[in-house]
Amino acid sequence: MGAGPRLWLRHETRATERRAPLVPEDAARLVREGVAITVEESPQRAFPLAEYVRAGCATAPAGSWVDAPEDHYVLGLKELPAEPYALRHRHIFFGHAYKGQAGAAELLRRFEAGGGVLLDLEYLTDDHGRRLAAFGYWAGYMGAVLAVLHRRGALETPLRPLERTEWDALLRAGGDTADDGSALVVGALGRSGRGACDALETAGISPVRWDVAETRDLDREALRGHDLLVNTVLVTTPVPPFLTGADLDAPDRRLSVVADVTCDVDSECNVLPVYDTVTDWEHPVRRLRDGDRPLDMIAVDNLPSLLPVEAGRAFSAELWPQLLRLGDGDGAWFRCLLTFARAAGASAVADRTKEDAHVR
Known part of the structure; x- marks a missing residue:
């Protein structure tokens, strides 16, 4: 059994978000394949922390992903908290940052500031553009x-x-x-x-x-x-x-x-x-x-x-095999990375254009 990617499942800050992108049963499958998983405490997650512990996961306080080692992929679903501003990790979640949504440019600037990466789950697709994990x-x-x-x-x-x-x-x-x-x-x-x-x-x-x-x-x-x-x-x-x-x-x-x-x-x-x-x-x-x-x-x-339990289990069943392929250097995650690079580059160009216009 080789060493796999290192995952950090974060607590969701939105009070009404009870889902998890990875449920305990599938976390156990990943652990057996050599994936190291840390799961943050969460008062609202529909899946008890004890079940993740039984699956072989480590635990951490809510919000402690900010201090996680940089080799971890931070896994979540919804928006990140406002702090820290600079994002240095590789984040996997629904970023809603590529179609000009409110706050999109600011989110991309946070990744630029910290040198991090957004691997947006909405853009995790197969060769035909079909999403590989979806709610x-x-x-x-x-x-x-x-x-x-x-x-x-x-x-x-x-x-x-x-x-x-x-x-x-x-x-x-x-x-x-x-x-x-x-x-x-x-x-x-x-x-x-x-x-x-x-x-x-x-x-x-x-x-x-x-x-x-x-x-x-x-x-x-x-x-x-x-x-x-x-x-x-x-x-x-x-x-x-x-x-x-x-x-x-x-x-x-x-x-x-x-x-x-x-x-x-x-x-x-x-x-x-x-x-x-x-x-x-x-x-x-x-x-x-x-x-x-x-x-x-x-x-x-x-x-x-x-209906967080049914939705979480269905999504996790589709996602966990893809998480095994993190770091492969090609395929669906590489397409996510290219999508981010194009969007972040466009955001940087837009920022520079605004600055130039201001100077003039």
Whole structure:
């Protein structure tokens, strides 16, 4: 058994983030393959620290990754804390830093300042560009769950994590008497779309399913004619929007609930530019139009954390074989590195341009 990469699983600072990218069962598999793993304490992680210890992992206090040896890969899911500013490690997480999102340039500058690297999980793909580890199914499922429950007036807030059997029971409750109207899932053939469709079917709703063919030449009137919309389309280059302010104000709009699973709100690739901020567990619904034809938006950006055990296990099962290949020098992780290098270079050029303009 040879020595493998050294991983440091960090605590997530977002209070509502209960998932883990690597669960104890898969940590044990990696340890058996020679991977050294340190797991930080976390008061909210759905997987107890004791299970990681039994898997052969070392432990460390929450937030201590900042002092980890530089040969460790720091593994997480969501955003990093604001300090330290300079990031010197190789970080693996969803950085949301390559499409002009809010804070993206600043994050890349932090890596430049510390000499670190971002290996963004969103860009961990195979030779055909398909993501190798994704939460998509569970994001789509939960987006549809929240949309259905809200439309029925049965969504309890603040949101709290449950198991899938419990969410399914909530979907089935009242389904025989509810006036659910018609539902449309855009991106129905992808991971997220399949999850959304499964949730709707569980609720007793047969959704209309659109994918590439239907969005290539979008029938805006048909889209507005549904009662509930779940958007699961994530694009990497700007495309014409699916909904605009004019659509929301159109006299033929039946649409009353929109769940945006992708939450690409602050990117130029946002296909739903009718809202400007995500929602959260305390206030998952935002009203976009009032009056006799209200329209509500749901845009929670960590939906899979509402069923963290199932989502975490599914994601970890896809990720752990890839973690064995860290440091191989080619393949998926090398593509992640090239993507980071291109983005960091573009960020540096943009910064220098701004400085030059200021000097002039």
